[in-house]
Amino acid sequence: xxxxxxxxxxxxxxxxxxxxxxxxxxxxxxxxxxxxxxxxxxxxxxxxxxxxxxxxxxxxxxxxxxxxxxxxxxxxxxxxxxxxxxxxxxxxxxxxxxxxxxxxxxxxxxxxxxxxxxxxxxxxxxxxxxxxxxxxxxxxxxxxxxxxxxxxxxxxxxxxxxxxxxxxxxxxxxxxxxxxxxxxxxxxxxxxxxxxxxxxxxxxxxxxxxxxxxxxxxxxxxxxxxxxxxxxxxxxxxxxxxxxxxxxxxxxxxxxxxxxxxxxxxxxxxxxxxxxxxxxxxxxxxxxxxxxxxxxxxxxxxxxxxxxxxxxxxxxxxxxxxxxxxxxxxxxxx
Ligand SMILES: Nc1ncnc2c1ncn2[C@@H]1O[C@H](COP(=O)(O)OP(=O)(O)OP(=O)(O)O)[C@@H](O)[C@H]1O
Ligand SMILES: [Mg+2]
Numbered sequence: 001x002x003x004x005x006x007x008x009x010x011x012x013x014x015x016x017x018x019x020x021x022x023x024x025x026x027x028x029x030x031x032x033x034x035x036x037x038x039x040x041x042x043x044x045x046x047x048x049x050x051x052x053x054x055x056x057x058x059x060x061x062x063x064x065x066x067x068x069x070x071x072x073x074x075x076x077x078x079x080x081x082x083x084x085x086x087x088x089x090x091x092x093x094x095x096x097x098x099x100x101x102x103x104x105x106x107x108x109x110x111x112x113x114x115x116x117x118x119x120x121x122x123x124x125x126x127x128x129x130x131x132x133x134x135x136x137x138x139x140x141x142x143x144x145x146x147x148x149x150x151x152x153x154x155x156x157x158x159x160x161x162x163x164x165x166x167x168x169x170x171x172x173x174x175x176x177x178x179x180x181x182x183x184x185x186x187x188x189x190x191x192x193x194x195x196x197x198x199x200x201x202x203x204x205x206x207x208x209x210x211x212x213x214x215x216x217x218x219x220x221x222x223x224x225x226x227x228x229x230x231x232x233x234x235x236x237x238x239x240x241x242x243x244x245x246x247x248x249x250x251x252x253x254x255x256x257x258x259x260x261x262x263x264x265x266x267x268x269x270x271x272x273x274x275x276x277x278x279x280x281x282x283x284x285x286x287x288x289x290x291x292x293x294x295x296x297x298x299x300x301x302x303x304x305x306x307x308x309x310x311x312x313x314x315x316x317x318x319x320x321x322x323x324x325x326x327x328x329x330x331x332x333x334x
Contacts, residue, residue: 009148010147010149012137012144012149013058014159014163016076016154017056017058018056018124019053019054020054021109023047023049023112024047025045027045028116030119054301061268065272067306068269068270069308069330071093072095073144075099077099077100077135077156078099078100080101082101082107102127102128106125108126110125111123131156133158141172149173150163150173150174151174152175152193153179153265155181164193173198176197177268179206179264182210191214200221201229201230202231203231204230218240223242231263247285252290252292252315254297256297260296263296267289270290271284274327283327286315293314294306308331311331312327
């Protein structure tokens, strides 16, 4: 490991930064939706509960890395309403100096109402996220004295392409993490995001989508991207490198199921933290899985807490004391 990383590795996380507004409607949407009136819908549901949560892939991932003691730089676009969110991230160890503030748009927002049947009506407002395409990485690299690893997470699609091209052009090692943006991409666009990537993250479904859209087999993708990490939900994760046997890592048993949102982001945060520490692929996946378990057990994506000792013990209980010792040597803060 560590073959493409600088010794002092600054991790930069690009992608969405958003807030989620989640409401509960104590009734059934179906009772208000009239089949013969669908041409002119004008409905208002009286919600009883509103939860405002910090989210966005890049922000969640950067938060997770900071929990493990890294100082990741977050790169994305927000609105002037970002100040509270910024101070939260600052307080938790995320470097927010390179976040772009739009003077026109609000921070991206996901507004979702859930009814008693679990049906949802949601709207995602991209807002300032579309300004992420204006962000250049060179000033970020200059400020940090180089970028050891750039994560290109779901974002404005043009921004993802721009970041990928700039990383390629400047020789910045990058991880492709197109995740939910894959569904709107064709094969050539996906291939462009993979071209020159040091690694690729996806879940199982997204992995199938990549194969289907690009027409490439597992081996053909490994010819292009040397390291491939696929998360398999409750079945764990699989790490593949060309010419090496795949490594399968199981999950850390969850103690409670509160809210699975953000597991994918937490896994990535842990995996990349492991890379920054220079531990092997298997350890990286174990760290990712341990962090993911904490997210499942808390409502929200940036609400979990642990001390280094707790994290290490939990990882050791799942994967053995040698794994725990490797991680304890690097984990500096919780
Ligand atoms: N039920 C579970 N119990 C324990 N760990 C889990 C569970 N589900 C997921 N994980 C952990 O989280 C990782 C990522 O999960 P998953 O593959 O569901 O990501 P995802 O589909 O990208 O999720 P999302 O995009 O909703 O955040 C898994 O590799 C595993 O380590
Ligand atoms: Mg995901």
